[in-house]
Amino acid sequence: MTARRGGAAMRGGAAMRLKGLVRKEFLQIVRDPSSIAIAFVMPIFLLLLFGYGVSLDADHLPVALVAEAPSADSADFFASLEGSHYFKPLRTSTLADAEEALRQGRVNAIVHLGADFAARLRRPGGAPIQLIVNGVDANTARLTQGYVEGAWGNWLARRAEARGQALATPVRLEQRIWFNSEVKSRNYLVPGLVAIIMTLIGTLLTALVMAREWERGTLEALLVTPASMTEVLLGKLVAYFVLGTGGMLLTVGMAVFLFEVPLRGSFWVLWACASLFLLAALGMGLTISSLARNQFVAGQVAIIGTFLPAFLLSGFIFDIDSMPPVVQGITHVIVARYFVSIVQTLFLAGDVWAVVLPNAAALALMAAVFLAITWRKSRKRLE
């Protein structure tokens, strides 16, 4: 015991001081369990909730079907909608009833066949099929239109085939969806969620720590010890980095094993990028903390500055290329943006270096900037 202690002293102060600082951080973490909750409970809770809850794959869309004059033809067309898992049909006898259902939100759309549907079907001009969608949720409305269009096309094809006629669709579109052939939105949402959740966790872990020490005056106490400011910062960074890595492993593990998102890239590349990202996120928290120097304000900035920007501006759900140039410019200061891009590519496409490297470089740069700001801001107070 004494020999070991003596050895450590001989190895010089810096390493031992750092070890002591890291130990102090861990003791603090254990004393207020909220940090452990942030690192381990929050990712499990959020990823479970969102992994199951967030989906853009609509099926069983409630649709009202109205035929003014029911006939064999109208029944045949409706059967093609009723047979599809995309729809949950509701038969109404009049258009007025269907419109009332649409207004009340009981159905998303109305498919309406006029009284002369069967007759006009046999005349040269053809019969109209009226589709009314509730356009408030434009995305779901568009999906509904697409599904009805698909059902309509299939119905036409079957009908033509049954009559031995050629169907008049000159150009036929054959779709190939790469990387996600079943078009499961979960496959891209879950990797994105990993990035969003880790942004929150990384930032939350450190957003208050520096401010807390300033507020309580314990930082001044630390400064009179031989430990330098750099060592104090490093001690915090190491402790929370370890904690954050644990949370990261947890979320990636859940994505792969629980949600069965294919991880096509290398795990070690993901590990390396995740570490860079964690440094950037922790750096952001430390920056907030050392600029605010007041837990209340730091907490407020963390609430405003982390979740909504990461949620809306990272490309997690809204396509960055479709945003106006000014807003696209703003997305470049969002840490999550780079990691979302890396994670979506590593999970679904593989090790595409041309995507991974520039984004990883951006993460490294942001980590460096944030840590430098923290370091400068913390040093100034000394003088």
Next chain:
Amino acid sequence: MLIRLLALVRKEFLALLKDRRSRMVLIVPPMIQLLVFGYAATFDLKDIPFAVYNEDRGAASRDLVAAFDGAPAFRRVATLRAQHEIAPLVDLRETLVVLHIGPRFSAGLLSGDSAPVQLIVDGRNSNTAMIALGYARQVVDRYNREWIAARGLPAPPARLESRAWFNPNLESRWFFVPGIIGMLTLVTTMLVTALTVAREREQGTFDQLLVTPLRPGEILLGKALPGFLIGMVQGTVILLIATLWFKVPLLGSLPALYAGLAVFLLSGVGAGLLISSLAVTQQQGLLGAFLFMVPAVILSGFATPIANMPQAVQTITLIDPLRYFLVILRKVFLEGAGFDVLAHQYWPMALIAVVSLGLAGWLFRNRMY
């Protein structure tokens, strides 16, 4: 009693607004965020980058490529000459869509057969992929109609006539901007309430407050009012931006909207104070704020519809006040709704407000640490 209460409210406002940084945090970000998010949150794609790999030399294939070039949603970024050029381009995300026309396209089309065209779509973001596919389908449909009309071929016996109510051009901005109003006011109520009690507990001033003649109900009111009032003012400002700047039509009843905002703010303030009174440190308060705010936003139906969620998660959304407020916002803005249609959205929020405020008030006295 009123004087005591006023003094407390005044103190709470001072605590919130005396710090210049704190003032900035409350006033500036919500407006900037509405502007930025209002432009960012849309599912409408613009300038979809696409590449063409045309192996056919006929006029028909050139017309089809021209149809894509002419579509406002698409922007050609590359013209490929070999199959192996496709993969790297898609991998690097330089193009979202590749239009591949085979060598026998024109010949097949002229002989009266159905000619296939391959569309390769980057599915990493499956929603974007499906939207791009939908746009491509529209271009091809139009091309087909023109081809049929130009050659006098028999038209299909039935045609689909599509109309959208409430949002005829299916602008997704009209859907998202009202939603952002709800989201930002929720964030503000969290900002004002979630850390207040925790801060006083951490600093020990809450004990002092408890030994004053103020009753817990009065303390609760004093803590709740600033959040409520700030939320009202801010809600009004962003409402104005939504209608005047983003030109989202506000068709329905303004009183119904404000009643919704008031009840929603009460429920948000209640949740924030409950979190704050449970927390012993501000760190715990902040954690609580996130554990409430993040699910409340993601499960509210803001971006992904509640109807797509599994039944168990749909049940959880019933305790999310934002869920009800989003319905009110969207129905009042776009569908012109009034109190009659929205009745079922008010009482769940009111219930959440009563329960959370009641619990918070009880915890003021009974949570000792």
